[in-house]
Amino acid sequence: MESLFLALDFEDKHQARTFLHNHQLTGVPVKVGMELYYKEGPSLLYELKEAGHPIFLDLKLYDIPTTVYRTMRNMGSLALDFVNVHATGGSTMIRAAKEGLQDGGADQTKLLAVTVLTSFEEETMQREWRVTDSLHELVGHYARLGQENGADGVVCSPHEAMSIQKECGEDFYRMTPGIRLRTDEQEDQKRTATPSLAREMGASGIVVGRSVTRSTTPEATYERLKKEWERHVNETTVS
Numbered sequence: 001m002e003s004l005f006l007a008l009d010f011e012d013k014h015q016a017r018t019f020l021h022n023h024q025l026t027g028v029p030v031k032v033g034m035e036l037y038y039k040e041g042p043s044l045l046y047e048l049k050e051a052g053h054p055i056f057l058d059l060k061l062y063d064i065p066t067t068v069y070r071t072m073r074n075m076g077s078l079a080l081d082f083v084n085v086h087a088t089g090g091s092t093m094i095r096a097a098k099e100g101l102q103d104g105g106a107d108q109t110k111l112l113a114v115t116v117l118t119s120f121e122e123e124t125m126q127r128e129w130r131v132t133d134s135l136h137e138l139v140g141h142y143a144r145l146g147q148e149n150g151a152d153g154v155v156c157s158p159h160e161a162m163s164i165q166k167e168c169g170e171d172f173y174r175m176t177p178g179i180r181l182r183t184d185e186q187e188d189q190k191r192t193a194t195p196s197l198a199r200e201m202g203a204s205g206i207v208v209g210r211s212v213t214r215s216t217t218p219e220a221t222y223e224r225l226k227k228e229w230e231r232h233v234n235e236t237t238v239s
C-alpha cells in the first residue's frame with residue numbers, strides 16, 4: 001500500500017499541476033486538502049486519478065451523521081484511497097461515514113479518523129478544549145472510538161503511532177503528518193518527526209507538505225524523504 005503522501009497545498013490546480021510536472025512527481029501519492037479541493041472540486045481528483053496518483057482526500061468531515069453519510073456516499077464514486085472525518089464527531093457520525101462510503105460503492109477507500117491535530121500540543125489542547133486527559137490518552141481514546149465504529153485507521157502524530165499500533169493492531173492504519181527533515185523546522189506544527197523517526201515510532205504512512213513544496217530543490221528533497229522513509233519500511237519489514 002502507498003505510504004508517502006505529498007500534500008498538495010497549493011492555491012489552484014495550475015500551481016499543483018505545474019509543480020508536479022516540473023519536479024518529476026507525476027504519479028506520486030498525493031494528499032488533497034481543503035485549500036485546493038474547495039477551489040477546484042472533484043474535477044481535480046479525476047485529473048489526478050487519470051495521471052495515476054493515489055489520492056488521500058483530506059477534508060476532515062465534521063457534521064451531523066446524515067450530512068456526513070450523504071457526503072461520503074457522494075465521495076464513494078470517486079474511488080479514492082483515503083478519506084477522513086474528525087473522530088470528535090462521535091461514534092454515530094463515524095459509522096455514518098463508513099456506511100456512506102460503502103453505499104457509494106467505495107469498498108477500497110479507507111476511512112481515517114482524525115484524532116488530535118498535529119498542530120496541537122498538550123497544554124493548549126487541555127486549556128482550550130477544557131479536558132484533563134493527557135494528549136496521549138485522548139488520541140488513544142479517539143483511535144479506539146474510530147476502530148469500534150468502522151474506521152480503518154487514524155490520523156495522528158508519529159508520537160502516538162506505536163501505542164495505537166499496540167492497542168488497535170498493525171492493520172489499523174496510522175497516517176502521520178507533521179513530517180520534517182529537521183525537527184527544529186516546525187512552522188505551525190507542534191508534534192513533528194523525521195521520516196525515520198516516524199517509522200521507528202510505528203507510523204504506517206507519512207504526509208509531507210512544505211518540506212517539499214517550499215524546498216528550493218523539491219525533487220531532491222522528496223527523494224531524500226522517500227529514501228529515509230523506505231529504508232526504514234524495508235528494514236522493519238525484513239527484521
Ligand SMILES: O=c1ccn([C@@H]2O[C@H](COP(=O)(O)O)[C@@H](O)[C@H]2O)c(=O)[nH]1
Pocket residue numbers: 007009033058114116117118119155156177178179189207208209210211
Ligand atoms: O493532524 C493533522 C492533520 C492533517 N494535516 C495536514 O497535513 C499537511 C501537513 O503539511 P506540512 O506542510 O508538511 O506541515 C497539511 O496539508 C495539513 O492540512 C496536518 O498537518 N495535521
